[in-house]
Amino acid sequence: MFWAVSLTALAGVGLYGRHRAAHPAVGGIKNRPTAPISAPESAKTTITPQPARDISQAQPEPISHITASGITETSLPKIGAPNTPATAMALPQPNSAAAPPTDRPALAVVMQGIGYSDTLTQIALAKLPAPVALGISPYVDDISDLIQRARSQGREVFVTLPMQSAHPEHVDEGPHALGYGNTEMQDRQELQWCLDRAAGATGLTDVSENGDDQSNGGYATTLDFAPIAEIMASHNLLYLAGSPDDGRQTKGMTATNWLNGDTDAATLDANLAALLPSASNPAPRILLMVGPLTPVAIQHLSDWLKGPAAKAFTLVPPSTFTDDGQTTNKQAEAAQISGAKSL
Template sequence: MPFRKKKNGDIDEDMASDLADDLGDGMTDADDDEDNVNLDDLPFNELPIEVQFKRMPKRPKSRRSWLSKLLIITLFLSPFCATAVAMIPVLDPETGWRLFHAGGPEATITVPGTERELQEEIARGVKDIQDRDRAAMEAANGANGQGPSAEDIAGNLDGVSDLIGTPGATDGTGDGAPTPEELAALIEEEGSFDEPIEPDPLRPAPLPGLDEEGSFGRIPRIGDDGTTPFEAYKRPFELPEGTPVVAVMLTGVGLNEERTDAAINDLPLNISLAISPYARDLQTVAREARAMGHEVFLELPMEPADFPLSDPGPRALLTSLSEGENLVRLEWLLARFPGYAGLVSRQGSKFGSLDSAIRPVIEFISRTGLMYVEGTGSGVASYGAQLAANDGTPNAISNVIIDDTPSRRHIDRRLAELVEIAKRNGVAVGIAQSYPVTIQRLRNWAFRLKRQGVVLVPVSAVSGQQVTPQSADEAEAARLEAEEREREVMAEQAEQEEALSEPADPAEPDEPANTIEN
């Protein structure tokens, strides 16, 4: 609107009010325009952050992007997948074998002493049992429903002689083979081979007052009233007078779960079990064995003559260690589990023959009140067993290694040899490993042992029956002899070490040496 002025140059009052109103309206419109700004008219850097983010160009998903994500996921899951595959053989050995050996060559040749031969021995043993059961059923289902006659029983015994004894062998009377009537009476008296063994539990271990705190846990000790762990934890048994006795100790118990269960539940209770210090869950194995009725021993690994070709394992007692270190290792072994009646040496042909090595160990065992069993199978009193006998420590020596060759026929021959030694000397001790074929043959052998005039007893029952204590003069002479033998062994070792450390032979005088100039 044009302003009109008066003549004197002043603005008309009406016009001034109109101008003020227009200015107010203009400011209001500016505020409204500011609130209703068109974002399309503004530059990008002045836009709000949210709008800028929405208007940024989006990059399409590329193949490389998907591959990178897949790689990250794969790297994250790979440790779990590898662990799962590695656990297959542990959780299911059969599936693990098929998974890792599928398409491999099949073994068609049986190597003596291998696992394949052991499985074949077990299969033959199972077949023998099936033949025996089949023969018994056929005899029981005789004509007219009558019981089997003596002739039928004698005829059915031909295929199962290894289970109940050879019909042509004597039964201890010395008058040839028993008659069919006598065989029938023996079978009726001994019962069925398949009958389960009834448990005869021993007292739970440990007993109060028979252990003390050691460097690695509780170790055995003689009680305040004089009770020894040997007397408290052994299987009670009274030796029969005038009857040969034989004792068997099964070693390596605890290393395999199936074999351990078979040894505890399938073997006669008078067979002693030696638990390996390297087994898993030793306390559970010892508790189950004692709950069944078996007395248990602890294996004592010691250095053999062909060490290190034959390795007794970690924490074994070695001649190269000092007396203190060997005693520390012994204390670690003694603290493995409670409830054992004694120790049985494992290997140890070298360690047990040196006076400076074995004497401190035997003295420590004597102070704990345990039994010491020589497990080398030599059949003669070793130096360690003689020291134990001289100290009044319960002791025994093994006469035969039953399964040094884990074959069915070899085991049967060794068991027959053990019976002959018992008849000749009055007592015999056998050592065996916990192989499946050994457990099966021991059960069969023990089933028919009574008819041979020999009684199966625990190893603790023959304590002190094999080694006679020496007099003071004899003990001193044996000590001097052991020291002389030890000096010879040490001199031989020094010569071998010197020969290995000598440099190569120098060149002959008439031959030039290999030098840079030549």
């Protein structure tokens, strides 16, 4: 009897052990705390976008030769408009456009192509002075984070509004472009998509990292653009036109020069030097667009803005040149250095 009971107990233990072995992961992994995963050694040098709260670690370098004209958080336009997402940044009410300086020509710069490269974006945010505004495509994945980081540095931000270009057979503006045979309702829907993406920005622009492609027949020069411009104005957004030929009729400003960033260092330096005012080229105001974003463009623009040549200008944010669009063409033509042609 004793041996029979013993053999029965041993058999039960064996069956229990086989049942446990058949389900080894059920209890252990479910209740095990998850340990932090360390980044591989190679990832420690990768620069990735940081939340706005960390931007204090990458503030722009001090500018000793150029002073911004009233660059404060309260001088930046507010985007507090209908249909703006509740998560958008709360920005201050815009002041009237600051008067351009009279002792030296005013220079405003917009660096286009921000966001496509995390590394180049971080370098640009760290090296370029705060009055230099940023141009961002609405198709950039982390656009909301980029806008917040830029505004926390006191920068203005202009989001490209995708529109049918003057040469649609050569340029693809993406799936949310206005024009291309859209109905007015479809264009309004695409505009709303862009407005949602641009929450917190200073304004919209027809300029991309490849320059102005609206002159001489782009969507922005057509009658269909008029209701779009009205909607932008109702959202308190400025409109940055890439050329006087765009015929801007809404509140904003117009670029006077384009600097190709995808070139060699010597050409960049020569084109920057050509901006300097002279007796034959007084240039009371310059709104310079730079793109695409490249290492050489960031470095040489940064060096030039901190060098002796920049003493000839007062660096200001683009909104300094804000007008209602009624006399934009005359003002921009008076300020042009080279007929608004690409440098």
